[in-house]
Amino acid sequence: MDEPSAAEPGRGQPPEPGPAGARVGVIVTRGLTKRYRGGQLAVDGLDLTVPAGSVFGFLGPNGSGKTTTIRMLMGLIEPTAGTVRVLGRPMPRAARTVLPQVGALIEGPALYGFLSGRDNLLRYDAADPAADPRTRRARVTAALDRVGLTAAAGKKAKAYSLGMKQRLGLAAALLRPRGLLVLDEPTNGLDPQGMREIRTLIRELAADGTTVFLSSHLLDEIEQVCTHAAVMTRGRLVTQGPVADLAAGARDRLVVTTPDAAEAARVLKEQGVGDVAADGDRVTGEPPARDLAEVTAALVAAGVRVRGLTVERASLEDTFVALTGEGFDVAR
Numbered sequence: 001m002d003e004p005s006a007a008e009p010g011r012g013q014p015p016e017p018g019p020a021g022a023r024v025g026v027i028v029t030r031g032l033t034k035r036y037r038g039g040q041l042a043v044d045g046l047d048l049t050v051p052a053g054s055v056f057g058f059l060g061p062n063g064s065g066k067t068t069t070i071r072m073l074m075g076l077i078e079p080t081a082g083t084v085r086v087l088g089r090p091m092p093r094a095a096r097t098v099l100p101q102v103g104a105l106i107e108g109p110a111l112y113g114f115l116s117g118r119d120n121l122l123r124y125d126a127a128d129p130a131a132d133p134r135t136r137r138a139r140v141t142a143a144l145d146r147v148g149l150t151a152a153a154g155k156k157a158k159a160y161s162l163g164m165k166q167r168l169g170l171a172a173a174l175l176r177p178r179g180l181l182v183l184d185e186p187t188n189g190l191d192p193q194g195m196r197e198i199r200t201l202i203r204e205l206a207a208d209g210t211t212v213f214l215s216s217h218l219l220d221e222i223e224q225v226c227t228h229a230a231v232m233t234r235g236r237l238v239t240q241g242p243v244a245d246l247a248a249g250a251r252d253r254l255v256v257t258t259p260d261a262a263e264a265a266r267v268l269k270e271q272g273v274g275d276v277a278a279d280g281d282r283v284t285g286e287p288p289a290r291d292l293a294e295v296t297a298a299l300v301a302a303g304v305r306v307r308g309l310t311v312e313r314a315s316l317e318d319t320f321v322a323l324t325g326e327g328f329d330v331a332r
């Protein structure tokens with residue numbers, strides 16, 4: 001762990017009200033590029049716009065440049081070329097004013113295992129020179145409550161599950177009001193229960209008006225929690241926009257399950273179904289414009305024993321695989 005991962009300490013600057021530019025795009029990059037010293041082009045001409053109030057999923061296979069981008073957004077590394085604006089201000093130049101308004105959870109929370117959850121937060125808060133010590137306990141109590149850790153607040157952090165540790169990291173990021181939360185793979189390494197906890201929390205934070213930018217290599221996660229998404233491959237952005245629009249880019253499929261696949265394929269073609277393909281007991285094709293009841297009746301009339309007939313909705317996965325030509329881990 002090489003970065004302070006939870007709340008960036010405030011460095012003496014009170015949070016400013018977001019400038020007007022922030023309302024358009026909370027994060028805006030133009031031509032953002034990073035070439036590492038060894039010559040590796042990790043990020044290549046990125047034009048990213050994260051709308052205010054969105055839960056923005058930043059998606060891509062391993063090594064596609066997500067972490068490098070996040071490090072540039074947070075002013076942790078200098079771009080080779082291009083610009084970054086966060087909350088309307090240029091980064092890394094305005095880091096001192098911007099970062100106190102940004103809660104970040106990058107590469108897992110840095111916690112003291114021998115301290116309780118509450119004491120960890122008290123330490124984080126004490127590291128923020130802008131935080132009033134008189135209201136510290138109240139702030140910590142509110143943050144613990146926000147992430148559902150009140151009951152476990154007195155337990156040592158080393159006894160926390162990974163999901164609880166992530167929630168404690170989020171609590172640290174929430175000790176002061178934030179216009180933006182940046183979360184790098186927030187559910188990485190969590191069990192399904194832990195994943196659910198974090199996703200629920202992200203939705204709640206978004207409902208409270210915080211813009212959330214999260215990286216993930218889990219399509220499923222993006223579909224479940226994000227309003228918007230961008231997809232990276234090999235350092236380049238292949239698409240960005242509302243999740244609903246991205247998923248609509250891929251086509252639905254008619255799927256007939258039957259032991260009589262060859263005969264079913266013949267009947268479907270006869271019924272005007274395009275692009276018919278049979279694989280084992282699954283026969284698929286383009287969904288026809290006509291009533292599916294008629295298609296079903298035609299299959300049955302031809303003696304096809306139909307086990308199932310359905311239209312499978314195209315998933316975000318279909319869209320992204322089509323766009324990137326790469327497979328993703330799809331954790332279910």
Ligand SMILES: Nc1ncnc2c1ncn2[C@@H]1O[C@H](COP(=O)(O)OP(=O)(O)OP(=O)(O)O)[C@@H](O)[C@H]1O
Pocket residue numbers: 036037038040041042060061062063064065066067068069217
């Ligand atoms: N400090 C570095 N020096 C040189 N090359 C690096 C450095 N950090 C990352 N890279 C390379 O840059 C590319 C992008 O890496 P990056 O970590 O940004 O991808 P990522 O999408 O976050 O991947 P992951 O999902 O595995 O974290 C990779 O080829 C990686 O090997």
